[in-house]
Amino acid sequence: MYLKDMKTGQSGVVVGIKKGHASERRLFEIGLVPGARVEVLSRHPFKGPLLLQVGNCRLALGQGIATMVEVELIPG
Amino acid sequence: MTVVMIGNPNVGKSLVLNRLTGSNFIVSNYAGTSLEVSEATINLPNRKIRIIDTPGIYSIFSIGQDQQIIKDILEQEKPELILNVLDASNLERNLMLSFELKQLGIPMIVLLNQIDRARRIGLEIQRERLEKILGAPVLFFSAVAGEGLMELMQMLQLDSLQLNRPSSIEPYLEYENCQECSLQCTGCTGCSIGSESCLGSDDFRRAEIARYTAQLVLHRQSKVQRYWIDKAEKVLDQPILGTIILLIFVFLSFFLLLKFIELSEGPISAILNPVNIFIENFLASLLPDGMINNILSKAIPEGLIIPFTIIMPAMLMVSFLMSVLEDTGILPRYSVALERVGRLFGVSGQAVIPLSLGFGCRTPAILATRLMPTMAERFIVITILSIVIPCAATIGVMAAVITAFDASLLVLLTTMLAVLVILGFLLSRSMPREEVFVYELPPLRIPDWGNVWKKVRMRFAGFFSEVLPLLLVMNIIIRGLMESGFFELFYTMEGFTRSIFGIPSDAFVAVLVTMFQRYLAPLVLLNASLTPREATIAISMISLSLPCLPVMVMTVREIGAKGLVKILALGFITSFVVGATLNLILPG
Numbered sequence: 001m002y003l004k005d006m007k008t009g010q011s012g013v014v015v016g017i018k019k020g021h022a023s024e025r026r027l028f029e030i031g032l033v034p035g036a037r038v039e040v041l042s043r044h045p046f047k048g049p050l051l052l053q054v055g056n057c058r059l060a061l062g063q064g065i066a067t068m069v070e071v072e073l074i075p076g
Numbered sequence: 077m078t079v080v081m082i083g084n085p086n087v088g089k090s091l092v093l094n095r096l097t098g099s100n101f102i103v104s105n106y107a108g109t110s111l112e113v114s115e116a117t118i119n120l121p122n123r124k125i126r127i128i129d130t131p132g133i134y135s136i137f138s139i140g141q142d143q144q145i146i147k148d149i150l151e152q153e154k155p156e157l158i159l160n161v162l163d164a165s166n167l168e169r170n171l172m173l174s175f176e177l178k179q180l181g182i183p184m185i186v187l188l189n190q191i192d193r194a195r196r197i198g199l200e201i202q203r204e205r206l207e208k209i210l211g212a213p214v215l216f217f218s219a220v221a222g223e224g225l226m227e228l229m230q231m232l233q234l235d236s237l238q239l240n241r242p243s244s245i246e247p248y249l250e251y252e253n254c255q256e257c258s259l260q261c262t263g264c265t266g267c268s269i270g271s272e273s274c275l276g277s278d279d280f281r282r283a284e285i286a287r288y289t290a291q292l293v294l295h296r297q298s299k300v301q302r303y304w305i306d307k308a309e310k311v312l313d314q315p316i317l318g319t320i321i322l323l324i325f326v327f328l329s330f331f332l333l334l335k336f337i338e339l340s341e342g343p344i345s346a347i348l349n350p351v352n353i354f355i356e357n358f359l360a361s362l363l364p365d366g367m368i369n370n371i372l373s374k375a376i377p378e379g380l381i382i383p384f385t386i387i388m389p390a391m392l393m394v395s396f397l398m399s400v401l402e403d404t405g406i407l408p409r410y411s412v413a414l415e416r417v418g419r420l421f422g423v424s425g426q427a428v429i430p431l432s433l434g435f436g437c438r439t440p441a442i443l444a445t446r447l448m449p450t451m452a453e454r455f456i457v458i459t460i461l462s463i464v465i466p467c468a469a470t471i472g473v474m475a476a477v478i479t480a481f482d483a484s485l486l487v488l489l490t491t492m493l494a495v496l497v498i499l500g501f502l503l504s505r506s507m508p509r510e511e512v513f514v515y516e517l518p519p520l521r522i523p524d525w526g527n528v529w530k531k532v533r534m535r536f537a538g539f540f541s542e543v544l545p546l547l548l549v550m551n552i553i554i555r556g557l558m559e560s561g562f563f564e565l566f567y568t569m570e571g572f573t574r575s576i577f578g579i580p581s582d583a584f585v586a587v588l589v590t591m592f593q594r595y596l597a598p599l600v601l602l603n604a605s606l607t608p609r610e611a612t613i614a615i616s617m618i619s620l621s622l623p624c625l626p627v628m629v630m631t632v633r634e635i636g637a638k639g640l641v642k643i644l645a646l647g648f649i650t651s652f653v654v655g656a657t658l659n660l661i662l663p664g
Binding site for chain 2: 017023024025026027028029030031033034035036041042043044045046047048049051054055056057058059060061062064065
């Protein structure tokens, strides 16, 4: 599944970043590397940005770009 | 010896530089405060060290303006030492850059900055182990508290070549763990994007190594101290409640600003009035009678008093509010809350930072547009900054003109908002774009009042170096033109300006003169006699016109003369369209 589909409070592990997008590298650099653990802290309404916890750092990601990041849910 | 400081955005490089060298570089709590290279020197007993601070980057291998700056420094300055500044609480990501830097083969010292915060959130870092893995000395550092400063000073006196050993991650790393094989770039044959932004196996390996290293050296304590500021952050980062609180902040700030301007005007004029009369009488008696006397004895006191009563309060208050926003880390939160609004204009959430900085002064705001991910978005943001956003000085001017002529604040604000929406909509539809919003939110902090004070002083310095002299000179020129009857030549345009814009010709002259420097408006306008309707139209035309001269210079520097020409053309069109439209709409 993709980061965009995660619900508030869910955690997951980044599996990959979709190819063919110029922001691929930017996502990677800011810490969304394969294997990184992410938690969705909140989702802004009306297709607004997602707030993520990656390690000890908080990232805000637009919906458009959140479709780029493939994740695997951590159950529980 | 030359040392270059490299690190991720918002890890506190500038503050480290200030600590080390006693300099006074601007520090804020958001990613992208220092977008230019700055340098300072320290004199140690045995050597003089030049330290170059660079803009924050995540990787030196990607393509971008900041990366190029750093590559140029590495090539031209040939630094003997790299000072790699890390945020101690974000090792996993920060270490990716450290491993990249290690590959350069330049001796390196690693500073785990903000170590106090890392400890507070329950992180324990095994320093010796990290030193061994990186093959470079690692220091716990707190630029705020001064921890690690002495150790660093001592280390800088050593021969930098002694400092480093080869990295020794290999014994720790089991390569079977590495996911690179399934993920590596397919040689970019299938990609539509350039190979430079494509990720290669080296990148994945570094990421893997960085994460593995972080796991090896980090120990998480179960007990975490929570402070009220962490709770406040939690509330502020909630989507709906947080947005409402942020909007209340905006409202309160504007209320505070307008109240402050209103309240301070009385006392300031009361103090300055005697001075004013004294200067006028003094000049009138000193100079021989005639036109020069008339011009100077009126223009000089006026040129001195108007800035103090009209512009100074606004500049002071806006500087203060902006500095608090920057220091607390609230500013970037607006970019999240307003991301959807920004999308309407075809810009991503980051635009909030340069646009709100523009309320202070638009010149540094133009520089801050480097935060925007694409050139198209930069152009949109610079155009909006140039045409729509009123700087602190302009706000003071607008307030003064509105009070003097009883013009309509509501009409002015609605017009500005309408222009913002229409301009943003048109610009965003006219250029190719890709919505990219990725931004790192800094932790909330209680502002360091010393730092806030420093910034207020710095922002306000422009009042004496630019606003005051410029207004004085311009005031003399404009007085001269008025006394000489030059403006009367324009009276023949009366019919034209009245029919199209609904304003008398002298107000139109004022619009033309002040388009280039909005805060000159009161000098010209306040001398005319206008009805509220005329004043509303005139001040709207002035408020939505051209960038001022310093902004023009900055724009050429940042996006070239071609971009500026487009913005100027748009500015003229906007101003005239605004005037003509208001003349049609507003009841006579």
